Amino acid sequence: MSLGGLSPAQPATPEIQAIADQVKYQLEAKLNQAFNLFKAIEFRTQVVAGTNYFIKVQYAEDKYAHLRVFQGLSNDNLTLQGYQLNHTRTDPITYF
Template sequence: MLPGGFSEVKCATPEIQAIADQVKPQLEKKENTTYQVFEALQYRMQVVSGTNYLIKVSVSETEDQCVHLMVYVGLPPENQEPSLTAYQLDKTKTDPLDPVA
């Protein structure tokens, strides 16, 4: 991983699912919708003054529908909640997990 760059794509872990679950209400509020399915599939991370996570999340049981989330998690002792900083809708499981503009 290049300094300041994003890591390679990795399979989501329980910790990544927990981060996705914490920002789910933020996305639902912005999009005025409710997601019944919200399963983290993959992620990349970027260490800054905290950590940016780029997370691919499946939002449908029957369709190949995903969202890409950019989430910022501050360093301790800030202990702030993860913050949804950007997102992309209408993604599929095969779309590359590239930084959200």
Template structure:
């Protein structure tokens, strides 16, 4: 990994799913819809003053969304926040910096 760059894409973990679950309500509010499925499948991370996570999430049928979630440093005691997202993604779409 390059300093300041993102990691390689890797399969989602239980921690990735936990982070995605914590911002699910935020994207549902922004998109004004409810996702019946919300399964993290892949992620990249970027260490900054905290960590940015780029997460590919399956949201039902053949639909996917890409999330950028910021997790602050532990001493700040803040929940993860959705900082950006992309909708209308497909399973084969690569996670990129956005």
């Protein structure tokens, strides 16, 4: 991985699920919609002045979202920086 580039996709870990869970309410607030299902499937990371997490999350039977979550160097605050809805399970996670 080059500096600032995205890591290879990896299966989601419990840590990544915890990150997704922490920003779930931010997505729900933006969309004015609640999600019963919110399961992290895979992720990629990008090291910047902190870390960008690109996480594929299943939110309905055949629907997946890609989330971009930022965590700064000096704190544990997680911010939902962007999202894309209506992906499939096989859609690759790319930078957005």
